[in-house]
Amino acid sequence: MKLRAIILDWAGTVVDYGSRAPVAALQSVFTPAGVPVTVAEARESMGIAKKAHIRSILEIERVRAAWISKYGAPPAEADVDKLYARFIPNQIQVLADYSGLIPGVADAVAAMRSRGLKIGTTTGYNRAMLNYLLERAATQNFIPDCALCPDDTGAGRPLPWMCYLAAIRLEVYPMAAMVKIGDTPADIEEGRNAGMWAIGITRTGNEVGLTEEEWARLAVEEQERMLRSAEQRLLDAGAHYTAPSVAECEPILEQIETSS
């Protein structure tokens, strides 16, 4: 089947090698609240809408216990509201340092367009964060045809609504002629729930979680081990394929078109 559109995720897929910005911003609100969270805890639910992400961190057993021992009561929805209110400005500030386009993305997207594909995006960031990223990405030669966030649809991943709205905005159908590309299990679930093809991104994304420099310093065996483990988590979430980065998706698109 001729593919019609690609829906890309932002952090760890298009910008922010290693998906560092959300981790830094999440930690920056939990630490002053007296309940610091680890990188692994911050990464566990990556990809869902940020307020839901804060709520889900508070549901982690260790974090919940630490919260109770600090405040004498389990975290309530008012606490989620307070943390999220602090999170928004912190996240936008952190994005300034983590909005570099991942190497190869601009060329890969240009190649996708020359195949006749439209380019949409979805994210767990809110509208203000997404607008900031759009501005920064435009100066680096990445301008998608549409860019949606959970604010636009009332709910984020793993629900398929942002992908459905992207299809409408891009004027593309059927969903089976669209491919979701993202770096978290939540991205993959979003694409599969929408009835799309789903490609999981490993090396540049949340599941490996390293900057380009950190990655380059690893021994080859360690790189292999981390790639395999990231692939497995994304395949377990339902990914049809995985690729180390967006720049390496072209042969997969070719294969989908000839096999479907």
Ligand SMILES: [Mg+2]
């Ligand atoms: Mg991401």
